[in-house]
């Protein structure tokens with residue numbers, strides 16, 4: 029929609045802040061990493077795959093499978109060895125294999141176990157490694173990427189959805205636990221965002237047009253729109269915000285209709 033009024037502008041300064049983004053090599057994680065680089069932070073990407081050339085600029089890549097405690101420890105140790113600090117942890121690495129789009133009795137135990145290991149325990153591993161240093165600093169922010177699927181039911185996401193709900197509760201639990209240590213923890217729940225993860229499951233979700241139309245705003249989101257929410261939450265502008273969830277979802281979370289209330293655009 030073309031605007032005919034100024035839309036305002038916000039910039040962030042993360043000079044000297046040290047940031048770890050898990051799953052930062054592509055998708056939402058790459059956009060978050062890029063936004064931190066643009067705001068002059070030291071950015072470490074912890075991912076099973078290195079970033080592609082377009083996402084390499086200004087970041088340090090560390091190989092890490094968040095399902096491995098020793099990999100998670102090695103990432104935090106390296107960051108501390110380089111900078112003596114870790115200011116921000118973005119728990120973003122998660123998987124949603126197309127084979128998981130099934131009622132749970134049809135999802136193999138290998139797949140759901142791997143999803144639990146990465147999507148749930150991976151967040152815990154990284155936080156558990158970073159928190160002792162954040163406590164010592166008496167500062168730090170942890171952001172868990174959750175999902176719109178954390179807040180409502182849908183068919184065929186019986187593995188992914190409940191784990192995403194747990195990511196919200198992790199942020200709430202850890203937020204209250206460490207509030208007096210100067211550490212804030214929050215989750216962000218995106219609606220459908222245009223990333224490789226969503227592209228891989230577009231057919232299961234009825235195609236791009238139908239998926240966009242399910243969002244009141246009338247389209248799916250872009251990764252930079254999630255990144256800007258993360259930059260705000262991790263900045264001092266959000267210094268009284270902790271143990272809560274921010275839905276970045278084009279209004280999806282407020283939609284309570286039985287059926288899609290919007291006609292499909294022609």
Ligand SMILES: NC(=O)c1ccc[n+]([C@@H]2O[C@H](COP(=O)([O-])OP(=O)(O)OC[C@H]3O[C@@H](n4cnc5c(N)ncnc54)[C@H](O)[C@@H]3O)[C@@H](O)[C@H]2O)c1
Nearest residue numbers: 051053054055056075076093094121122175220221223225
């Ligand atoms: N895309 C969406 O529409 C959407 C919506 C809601 C929530 N989310 C959440 O946002 C986050 C990012 O999603 P995305 O769409 O950018 O995903 P994506 O699949 O596009 O990218 C995920 C990244 O995580 C990495 N990764 C996967 N397993 C890993 C592991 N074990 N250890 C380390 N890195 C690993 C991948 O290599 C990749 O770089 C996830 O937590 C996802 O659940 C996404």
